[in-house]
Amino acid sequence: MSLRPLPGLTLDELGRELQSRARAVETLRWLYAQAAVPPRLPEALPGVSQQAWSRFAAASGLCVPSVRARQEAPDGTVKYGLEFDGVTVETVRIPARGRSTICVSSQAGCTRACVFCATKELGFLRHLRAEEMVAQYLWARAEAPPGQPASNVVFMGMGEPFDNLDEVLRAVEVLTQSPAPQLRQVSVTVSTSGVLPGLERFLKESRASLALSLNATTDEVRERVMPHNRTWPIAALLGALRADAARGSKRETFVEYVLFDGVNDTDADADRLVALLRELPARVNLIPYNPYPGTALRTPPHQRIVAFHARVVAQGQLCLVRWPRGREIAAACGQLAGAEIRDAAAGGS
Ligand code: SAH
Numbered sequence: 001m002s003l004r005p006l007p008g009l010t011l012d013e014l015g016r017e018l019q020s021r022a023r024a025v026e027t028l029r030w031l032y033a034q035a036a037v038p039p040r041l042p043e044a045l046p047g048v049s050q051q052a053w054s055r056f057a058a059a060s061g062l063c064v065p066s067v068r069a070r071q072e073a074p075d076g077t078v079k080y081g082l083e084f085d086g087v088t089v090e091t092v093r094i095p096a097r098g099r100s101t102i103c104v105s106s107q108a109g110c111t112r113a114c115v116f117c118a119t120k121e122l123g124f125l126r127h128l129r130a131e132e133m134v135a136q137y138l139w140a141r142a143e144a145p146p147g148q149p150a151s152n153v154v155f156m157g158m159g160e161p162f163d164n165l166d167e168v169l170r171a172v173e174v175l176t177q178s179p180a181p182q183l184r185q186v187s188v189t190v191s192t193s194g195v196l197p198g199l200e201r202f203l204k205e206s207r208a209s210l211a212l213s214l215n216a217t218t219d220e221v222r223e224r225v226m227p228h229n230r231t232w233p234i235a236a237l238l239g240a241l242r243a244d245a246a247r248g249s250k251r252e253t254f255v256e257y258v259l260f261d262g263v264n265d266t267d268a269d270a271d272r273l274v275a276l277l278r279e280l281p282a283r284v285n286l287i288p289y290n291p292y293p294g295t296a297l298r299t300p301p302h303q304r305i306v307a308f309h310a311r312v313v314a315q316g317q318l319c320l321v322r323w324p325r326g327r328e329i330a331a332a333c334g335q336l337a338g339a340e341i342r343d344a345a346a347g348g349s
Helices: 012-016 022-032 050-059 117-121 128-141 165-176 196-205 219-225 234-246 267-277 303-312 339-347
Strands: 068-073 078-083 089-098 099-103 107-108 124-127 150-155 188-192 210-214 253-259 281-290 319-321
Touching: 012 050, 089 107, 089 128, 099 128, 107 117, 107 196, 128 150, 128 165, 128 319, 150 165, 165 188, 165 196, 188 196, 188 253, 196 210, 196 234, 196 253, 210 234, 234 253, 234 267, 253 303, 267 281, 281 303, 303 319
Parallel strands: 099 150, 150 188, 188 210, 210 253, 253 281, 281 319
Antiparallel strands: 068 078, 078 089, 089 099, 107 124
16 A cells, blocks of 8 residues: 555545545545444445546555454443554543543553653554544544534543654644544644643644643652653743743643642642743643552542642632543553553564
8 A cells, every 4th residue: 555544644635646625525524424434445435536536445545443452431431442553552432421532542652751651661662643543533433422422532542642743733634624524623632741842843833722741840840750851841841832822822721730649739739830820821630640550659638639629729720620530441541551452562463
């Protein structure tokens, strides 16, 4: 195959391949109208000349994963282990009122080594291609319950999106392109552990929403839990967000803050957090730490989480607690490194 699989092609590229924008539109309409992911491209497509289609179908494909695992939590959250070209990654569908959010992976394993995150146990296997990210969305979307369509995508699965920015930007473009699937830019959120060069480029080139995983209010603490903070410290990251706001971007921006017992959950941290974000149009998401075996970190007591939240809100900062979803199946934040995947990684398959 000499062309990218269909889910990784933009409308413009597809139009060039099929020598007509109208044919490209028909093709996208077909793909995104499928209730379930088809096993392969069809022999013919209504509305597309047979000659152009045959040539395209011979050179492209659909990037269909093999499903290695499927687990469903009592709250309806579903975690898939999807294999692409020898690596298995995790994708999560999280139902909410009237919609579902699909959490996609951008790498197999991760290029970063945050001490609190289970994905780092895998090491770095490889970057995912845009079609593999879009295929995760297509796969997880197919089983969304009626009345809860997959209208939101978050790049919060395995991996650091800004270490794989070209492919992530391409996936965002495909997901938000007209006519399909045409997710709203604001409904697609890319989350970063704070890779400054990628962050700056993303802020200039994309209108999608951003989540910055801050997780500490001093460089000293942040370095302990996120080693690359030595290269890109807190002030530099928040400076990039300020510059984006000053350009008038109106971007939806979230600051993610995982709460660790006795590490970053004091009243002084709450006050520093508010001070750091002053004049930044960002909302804070507090994430109670989801423990995984092998670290000394603990989840704060429930009362501490509630008190931290109240203290931040009292100072006028928008802030929500993201109580964990899918913890029972290790599908919550920082838990994506299932045993079946570790086995596959160890076996080099
Ligand atoms: N690499 C990107 C996206 C993946 S992590 C990033 O760091 O943003 C998605 C979110 O899960 C991040 O906000 C991260 O801080 C959080 N997270 C990671 N491990 C966690 C854990 N064990 N408990 C709770 N949240 C965690």
